[in-house]
Amino acid sequence: MAIRVYELSKKLGLTSKELINILSSLGVEVSSHISVLPSDIVELIEEEVKNKISSKTKTDIESDTDQISDNSLNELHPNSTSSISKTLKDESADKISKHDNPQKVQSNPDKNSLVLEPVALSILAEKINKPVSEIILTLLKQGIVITKNQILPEKMVKKIADLYGINVISSSNAETKKINQKISNRISDKVSQEGTWQERNPIVVVIGHVDHGKTTLLDFIRKSRVAAKEKGGITQHLGAYEVKIPQGNMVFLDTPGHEAFSMLRVRGLKAADIAILVVAADDGVKPQTIEAINHAKSVGLPIIVAINKVDKVSPQQVDIVKQQLTKYDLIPEEWAGNTPFVAISAKLGTGIDELLEVIALQSQLMELKTNISVPARGYILESKLEKGRGPVATIISQHGTLYLGDYFFAGNTSGKINSIIDSYGKRLSQVGPSVPVQISGFSQQPNAGDIFRVITQQEYKKGPSNQQEFQSEVKAKSLYTESGINLIIKADNASSKEAILTSIDKLSSTLGQNFNIIYSGLSDVTESDVILAMDTKSYIYTFHVKTLPNAYNLINNNNVTVKHFDIIYNLLEDLEALSESLKPIQYISKKIGEGNVIKIFDIKSLGKVAGMHVRSGKFIREGKVVILRNNQKIGEGKIKSLQREKKSVKEVLTGFECALLVDGFEDWQIDDRIECYQEVPA
Numbered sequence: 001m002a003i004r005v006y007e008l009s010k011k012l013g014l015t016s017k018e019l020i021n022i023l024s025s026l027g028v029e030v031s032s033h034i035s036v037l038p039s040d041i042v043e044l045i046e047e048e049v050k051n052k053i054s055s056k057t058k059t060d061i062e063s064d065t066d067q068i069s070d071n072s073l074n075e076l077h078p079n080s081t082s083s084i085s086k087t088l089k090d091e092s093a094d095k096i097s098k099h100d101n102p103q104k105v106q107s108n109p110d111k112n113s114l115v116l117e118p119v120a121l122s123i124l125a126e127k128i129n130k131p132v133s134e135i136i137l138t139l140l141k142q143g144i145v146i147t148k149n150q151i152l153p154e155k156m157v158k159k160i161a162d163l164y165g166i167n168v169i170s171s172s173n174a175e176t177k178k179i180n181q182k183i184s185n186r187i188s189d190k191v192s193q194e195g196t197w198q199e200r201n202p203i204v205v206v207i208g209h210v211d212h213g214k215t216t217l218l219d220f221i222r223k224s225r226v227a228a229k230e231k232g233g234i235t236q237h238l239g240a241y242e243v244k245i246p247q248g249n250m251v252f253l254d255t256p257g258h259e260a261f262s263m264l265r266v267r268g269l270k271a272a273d274i275a276i277l278v279v280a281a282d283d284g285v286k287p288q289t290i291e292a293i294n295h296a297k298s299v300g301l302p303i304i305v306a307i308n309k310v311d312k313v314s315p316q317q318v319d320i321v322k323q324q325l326t327k328y329d330l331i332p333e334e335w336a337g338n339t340p341f342v343a344i345s346a347k348l349g350t351g352i353d354e355l356l357e358v359i360a361l362q363s364q365l366m367e368l369k370t371n372i373s374v375p376a377r378g379y380i381l382e383s384k385l386e387k388g389r390g391p392v393a394t395i396i397s398q399h400g401t402l403y404l405g406d407y408f409f410a411g412n413t414s415g416k417i418n419s420i421i422d423s424y425g426k427r428l429s430q431v432g433p434s435v436p437v438q439i440s441g442f443s444q445q446p447n448a449g450d451i452f453r454v455i456t457q458q459e460y461k462k463g464p465s466n467q468q469e470f471q472s473e474v475k476a477k478s479l480y481t482e483s484g485i486n487l488i489i490k491a492d493n494a495s496s497k498e499a500i501l502t503s504i505d506k507l508s509s510t511l512g513q514n515f516n517i518i519y520s521g522l523s524d525v526t527e528s529d530v531i532l533a534m535d536t537k538s539y540i541y542t543f544h545v546k547t548l549p550n551a552y553n554l555i556n557n558n559n560v561t562v563k564h565f566d567i568i569y570n571l572l573e574d575l576e577a578l579s580e581s582l583k584p585i586q587y588i589s590k591k592i593g594e595g596n597v598i599k600i601f602d603i604k605s606l607g608k609v610a611g612m613h614v615r616s617g618k619f620i621r622e623g624k625v626v627i628l629r630n631n632q633k634i635g636e637g638k639i640k641s642l643q644r645e646k647k648s649v650k651e652v653l654t655g656f657e658c659a660l661l662v663d664g665f666e667d668w669q670i671d672d673r674i675e676c677y678q679e680v681p682a
């Protein structure tokens with residue numbers, strides 16, 4: 001069975017570092033202790049290491065590893081695509097030299113650059129315009145066995161490119177890696193290096209396509225991993241909960257149902273350190289999966305892939321999904337990539353232990369650090385208006401300690417903290433980073449996803465100007481870039497919702513207009529709906545439901561369109577009108593006049609001006625002209641100046657003479673024909 005480095009090290013009674021050292025001495029470079037070792041290799045390594053351990057102490061192993069027999073390497077499976085075989089093949093690839101293959105060293109004129117990234121041999125062959133069989137044969141002669149569908153590691157790609165004299169350019173993957181390294185510092189960039197730094201728990205967000213099992217996963221983790229007394233606390237719901245496992249603690253961002261979608265799956269990405277991308281094995285990569293990947297990448301979040309619903313499918317199907325994800329730079333470690341993949345069943349709980357371990361290990365790799373001495377900085381996860389307390393919000397800070405009485409800015413609002421309540425419902429006087437708490441003391445309700453920052457009393461008093469500076473720092477990016485019209489549908493019952501969705505689908509094909517249903521639900525319009533609409537630039541269309549009073553402010557302040565209907569037909573008609581009104585107007589060029597050059601003036605400061613007689617129609621100042629000589633088009637341009645009797649005019653009608661200066665053309669000859677065109681709606 002394939003196994004991760006840290007698991008094998010546990011089994012062998014070594015630390016991960018010791019095992020990585022041993023692997024390295026065997027010529028096997030693994031990227032981290034989460035890397036997967038394939039089964040065919042594990043046994044050999046186990047044997048080698050056990051032999052060593054039985055004859056030496058652990059300390060001896062570290063220094064002696066270079067003596068471990070190289071023979072074991074030769075026995076390794078040549079077709080394996082793991083990170084292990086990656087190194088082995090890389091070494092073999094080193095053996096291929098231009099000298100050994102003189103006939104192959106020629107550049108391909110059509111395909112002269114290649115992105116350096118892991119790629120299947122079949123795709124690579126297509127990219128460089130060479131038959132797969134030729135590449136396989138060449139490598140075989142070097143003692144390297146590869147197959148058509150095998151994913152080749154970067155180093156091998158580079159070797160093959162060199163072989164054919166093709167330039168390589170670094171991949172976006174490399175960019176992503178760079179971003180990932182920076183991620184833990186997104187909010188830290190402006191945090192002082194001075195003070196007390198300590199490790200903090202990772203904040204994890206779950207993303208993915210609708211119905212792929214995000215909520216089931218979060219529910220399973222919450223029910224099985226959160227201590228009973230904490231669960232009690234969580235009933236008051238803070239939008240986040242802590243999970244403790246031996247490998248480390250972590251915080252999951254979680255809000256029920258659709259709220260999770262609006263705030264955490266869109267805006268909450270900014271608050272998180274790690275994204276779990278849930279992809280249902282039976283459904284594969286879907287539009288929102290791709291969107292989720294892009295969102296996570298756009299904020300520099302490292303992704304761990306959880307292939308869900310494995311209880312429903314065959315192992316082959318899991319591989320198909322893995323293959324689909326390679327297109328988006330998510331390549332499993334056993335295929336020489338660097339994205340951790342875990343197969344799970346959120347419903348049955350299979351693989352959840354492993355997923356949690358991988359999260360803990362990923363966060364150790366990221367070395368998330370926090371400065372507890374600076375003023376607290378973090379994110380708003382949820383906010384609501386509470387009777388008697390005014391606006392309250394769940395926040396999670398990434399740096400600093402938050403104290404009762406602190407002044408703060410949060411998005412457009414500010415305030416002074418007058419209560420801090422943790423997920424047990426306990427009142428606190430202070431709280432450190434990575435702990436979700438609910439606070440009150442806001443002058444106005446903040447938005448989920450806003451940055452929260454503690455400020456001095458002077459800054460608080462200075463108010464707006466200071467806040468403006470802060471605003472530009474935190475300005476939220478629009479995360480949705482899909483083309484088409486984004487809609488949020490709210491209805492009073494499931495059957496009318498279904499009827500509306502089906503009709504919109506039909507309307508979509510009739511009009512040739514993309515309607516993206518961002519969310520559809522069965523309740524009145526809430527603040528969350530409005531936040532979601534703001535984030536996704538959506539229109540809210542409702543059927544037999546109303547807007548809740550506390551959503552009105554948000555709607556009015558943010559120009560969100562909410563439309564209520566009692567008849568489905570009217571709703572559809574309105575959508576059609578909306579689609580029509582948003583259509584870009586198409587223009588065509590219409591010929592409106594014709595004339596002849598009768599004189600040419602060469603004016604030093606202007607260039608050559610055509611003296612023209614308008615024979616039919618008219619010439620206008622905003623017009624474009626086409627110039628013909630002997631019925632052949634010889635030039636075109638925009639009218640720069642149109643003059644009649646030395647005065648600039650808007651238009652010149654049939655029968656009159658005028659002077660014409662054209663942008664981009666002055667090679668006039670007497671008798672050239674000039675046609676004037678105007679842009680008119682099609």
Ligand SMILES: Nc1nc2c(ncn2[C@@H]2O[C@H](COP(=O)(O)OP(=O)(O)OP(=O)(O)O)[C@@H](O)[C@H]2O)c(=O)[nH]1
Pocket residue numbers: 208209210211212213214215216217257258261308309310311312344345346347348
């Ligand atoms: N067989 C099986 N079904 C699952 C699994 N995980 C989730 N489901 C089912 O898939 C459906 C959708 O699951 P959800 O957890 O609601 O999916 P979601 O991604 O949260 O959906 P949205 O909140 O609408 O985006 C439910 O009927 C679940 O019971 C799984 O591991 N195996």
